[in-house]
Amino acid sequence: MHISEGILSGPVLISGIALAAAGTAIGLKKLDYDRIPRAAILSAAFFVASLIHVPIGPSSVHLILNGIIGLILGWGAFPVILVALTLQAMLFQFGGITTLGVNTMIMALPAVFCYYLFGRLVGKRPHIAMPAAFACGALSVFFGAVMVGLALTFTEENFLKVSYLVVIAHLPVMIIEGIITAFCVAFLRKVQPDMLPGYSKQTSFTPSKETAGD
Amino acid sequence: MRTNSLTRNCMCCRKIVGFMLFMMACVVWAGPVMAHRAIIFAWVEGEKIFTESKFSGGRPVKQGDIIVYDLENNQLLKGKTDDKGEFSFEIPKRTSLKIVLIAGMGHRGEWTIPVSELEDVAGPQTEITTSQKIAPKKAEDQEETCDITLGEIRQIVEQALDKRLKPVMKILVESRENRPTFRDIVGGIGYILGLVGVAVYFNYRRKLAEMEGKKTD
Numbered sequence: 001m002h003i004s005e006g007i008l009s010g011p012v013l014i015s016g017i018a019l020a021a022a023g024t025a026i027g028l029k030k031l032d033y034d035r036i037p038r039a040a041i042l043s044a045a046f047f048v049a050s051l052i053h054v055p056i057g058p059s060s061v062h063l064i065l066n067g068i069i070g071l072i073l074g075w076g077a078f079p080v081i082l083v084a085l086t087l088q089a090m091l092f093q094f095g096g097i098t099t100l101g102v103n104t105m106i107m108a109l110p111a112v113f114c115y116y117l118f119g120r121l122v123g124k125r126p127h128i129a130m131p132a133a134f135a136c137g138a139l140s141v142f143f144g145a146v147m148v149g150l151a152l153t154f155t156e157e158n159f160l161k162v163s164y165l166v167v168i169a170h171l172p173v174m175i176i177e178g179i180i181t182a183f184c185v186a187f188l189r190k191v192q193p194d195m196l197p198g199y200s201k202q203t204s205f206t207p208s209k210e211t212a213g214d
Numbered sequence: 215m216r217t218n219s220l221t222r223n224c225m226c227c228r229k230i231v232g233f234m235l236f237m238m239a240c241v242v243w244a245g246p247v248m249a250h251r252a253i254i255f256a257w258v259e260g261e262k263i264f265t266e267s268k269f270s271g272g273r274p275v276k277q278g279d280i281i282v283y284d285l286e287n288n289q290l291l292k293g294k295t296d297d298k299g300e301f302s303f304e305i306p307k308r309t310s311l312k313i314v315l316i317a318g319m320g321h322r323g324e325w326t327i328p329v330s331e332l333e334d335v336a337g338p339q340t341e342i343t344t345s346q347k348i349a350p351k352k353a354e355d356q357e358e359t360c361d362i363t364l365g366e367i368r369q370i371v372e373q374a375l376d377k378r379l380k381p382v383m384k385i386l387v388e389s390r391e392n393r394p395t396f397r398d399i400v401g402g403i404g405y406i407l408g409l410v411g412v413a414v415y416f417n418y419r420r421k422l423a424e425m426e427g428k429k430t431d
Contacts (some may be wrong), residue, residue, distance in 0.1 A: 006323070037410060091398040
């Protein structure tokens with residue numbers, strides 16, 4: 001899902017950078033200091049997830065994990081994915097530095113979108129929460145694939161044709177990501193429910209007051 | 215104070231760290247099966263240029279477009295890779311060649327063949343094929359062997375060498391693919407931790423400033 005350098009036209013790259021910068025600014029504003037370690041762990045997870053290659057289907061695809069990142073961080077997905085993508089571009093030569101903005105949009109916007117779609121549902125009873133988590137993981141990859149099609153449309157290729165190809169290539173990943181997201185949500189509901197957006201505060205434990213001075 | 219809030223957060227994330235470690239173990243175990251970049255390699259063999267295209271996971275790029283440009287970005291020729299990701303063509307022009315692979319879905323790879331590589335292989339050959347027979351005077355009693363021209367010998371040697379060197383070229387070409395190493399992965403995670411450090415530092419500064427502000431009040 002990383003678009004390489006030298007494919008997209010200038011206006012697409014620039015608008016990608018502008019939109020990604022706006023998203024990152026909102027994300028940083030909403031990401032308070034207490035959630036920084038959480039964001040870092042998810043950023044590291046995203047960074048390595050691209051190395052997990054899914055050998056099913058017509059093309060070469062990998063895990064993305066943007067669904068679970070969006071679910072836990074909301075708008076914070078933007079800075080988290082931007083950092084991870086920068087490192088991937090520098091260390092693995094995935095994507096590229098100029099396409100960083102576009103690639104961030106491709107993966108972070110669906111994450112935020114799915115956060116608003118499913119965020120409230122994952123805190124509900126299991127028979128609602130589990131399908132919602134699965135759909136969140138799968139659909140965030142699906143929307144990412146559609147975004148790839150959209151980005152490529154403006155350069156040369158036919159939107160429906162490219163989107164169709166990218167979505168087909170990512171079908172196995174969508175299913176796997178759905179399962180992983182459902183698994184993560186089930187896990188978090190047991191051990192740390194306050195990390196999930198839809199959970200009401202009464203069920204979460206209140207952190208002990210900070211003892212000033214030491 | 216800083217350590218206090220940090221440990222609280224870390225406690226929050228302890229279980230997830232466990233999960234992360236499991237994921238990392240998966241990555242290390244997954245080893246060579248990695249994605250996600252399109253790579254093209256090209257080398258010169260006689261009068262032809264051979265290319266091999268694959269994704270960084272090792273899968274060949276099937277039916278990918280190959281476009282060859284010269285240094286002024288004029289398109290010289292265009293072709294498609296076969297099911298093994300291979301494509302070969304006659305040298306279209308004796309300049310440095312830029313070979314671009316368009317693998318679809320936003321993947322692109324590039325390989326440049328400098329003009330020196332083309333000269334080495336094919337430059338002198340055309341001159342010498344027209345040259346005279348070698349020393350027919352010296353070995354008059356061995357007429358059959360004397361019929362071979364210098365150019366022909368050169369061609370035969372080159373063909374034999376190409377054949378022998380092909381596997382070596384392949385190994386060389388494969389070694390040029392820089393897969394993400396364990397060091398890269400650890401380095402990336404290190405960078406992320408560093409960023410956390412920076413964030414925590416500024417948080418600490420802010421809190422310190424707040425406390426001092428209260429004291430002076």
